[in-house]
Amino acid sequence: MTMVLAVFRNEIGRLFSLRPVVSVVVVAAAVYAVFYPQPYLxxxxxxxxxxxxxxxxxxTSRELARLVDATPDVAVAQVLPDVPTAQREVYARSIFGILLIPRHFERDLMHGRTSPIALYADASYFLMYQRMNGAVTAVSRTLGTSFEVSRLVGLGxxxxxxxxxxxxxxxxPVPLFNPQGxxxxxxxxxxxxxxxxxxxLIGVGLLGTLPGGAAIAVGTSRRRFGDLAYESIATVAGKLLAYLAVEALIVATYLIGLPYLYGIPRLxxxxxxxAFALPFTLAVGALGLLVAAALRKPLAIQLVFAAIGxxxxxxxxxAWPAEAMPLAVRWVAKLLPSTLAIDGLVDxxxxxxSLSDVxxxxLGxxxxxxxxxxxxxxxxxNNRRRASTPALVRGAS
Incomplete structure (x- = not known):
């Protein structure tokens, strides 16, 4: 336990003394917390x-345009005389859709015939397309239903x-868990x-590759397997506890404070x-140790994580449904702590x-x-055993 605490204190000190690590773990986390949610507010x-x-x-055609404009999703910015003029406005990006109401629209409705309207919507921005399509569809159905009801009542x-x-x-429709949609x-x-x-991950990776880490104890020829195993376990445990202590406030802020601040429903x-965040933080910290051991250079850490973000x-x-991914890709995704954590923490x-539900x-x-x-x-x-090999050789000689 003494060695665990020593490693813990050393890792905490390194984390707050190395500027690149502080910039990623603390400063970047604070910047993301402030600026990342802003576009979604x-x-x-x-x-x-x-x-x-x-x-x-x-x-009737004017009433249709008025009802479409009254929806929260769409605004009728212009009423234009023909389609070519409207097309020019679409190309200029001043509007994102054209609602075309054909001739004899009112007459066909009154005679009980279909009177289709056309919506030319910019689908290059899928969110806009969904809003335009949903609003015009809802209004057209409502207006068509009211005309049909009036016609039937007129027939007795x-x-x-x-x-x-x-x-x-x-x-x-009843939107559960997301009342605003x-x-x-x-x-x-x-x-x-x-x-x-x-x-x-980046912070732990930088800690493991920057100079100034805890020195590996080099033993004598009498060092045994058990001593090396104990020191290795204590070193890893001390580092993970250090990362857990540093992340405790950050994780609580992200998972509890920010949802409350930005009005995200939380049940x-x-x-x-x-409790669910505990194994997530430990798993990420342990994975970071492996990343540091594999890449070994701070620049490699930064370049690799910039590419795989x-x-x-x-x-x-x-962002993309897991069901649409190949099975092999889904299994690879489960090796990342975030995949399991997102599913569990959202639930x-x-x-x-409850924890039993997830x-x-x-357990994953x-x-x-x-x-x-x-x-x-x-x-x-293995690092400690290699470091102790010179001492064993000297002892044998």
């Missing part, structure tokens, strides 16, 4: 500008019967876990969230799941801790 995309080309110019059908005939199966509530909890992983208890983002399974924090992810993280820490102990053991 509006939660949902609103008032996408479109143009209306009204070729019918009747009361009772109002309740007419309403049931035009809408026999009403659809009522917002992008921030969906993306931020997962992205924050990825940021925690990246900053800690899980603080104790459950922190985006693959980590997609492997996490929230625990946002859905109110025991697969929870502890398995990663055992595997990565075990490999780190073996690497440390």
């Amino acid at each position: 509006n939660e949902a995309l609103r008032k996408v500008p479109i143009a209306v080309v009204d070729q019918d110019r009747t009361q 059908v009772d109002l309740p019967v007419a309403e049931a005939a035009t809408d026999p199966m009403p659809f009522i 917002g992008y921030a509530t969906y993306i931020l909890p997962a992205a924050l876990v990825l940021i925690l992983q990246q900053t800690l 899980g208890s603080v104790a459950t969230i922190l 985006l693959p980590f983002f997609f492997l996490a399974g929230f 625990v924090a946002q859905l109110g799941a 025991r697969g992810e929870f 993280l502890w398995l990663l801790v055992a595997v990565y820490a075990g490999i780190a102990v073996v690497v440390e053991f």
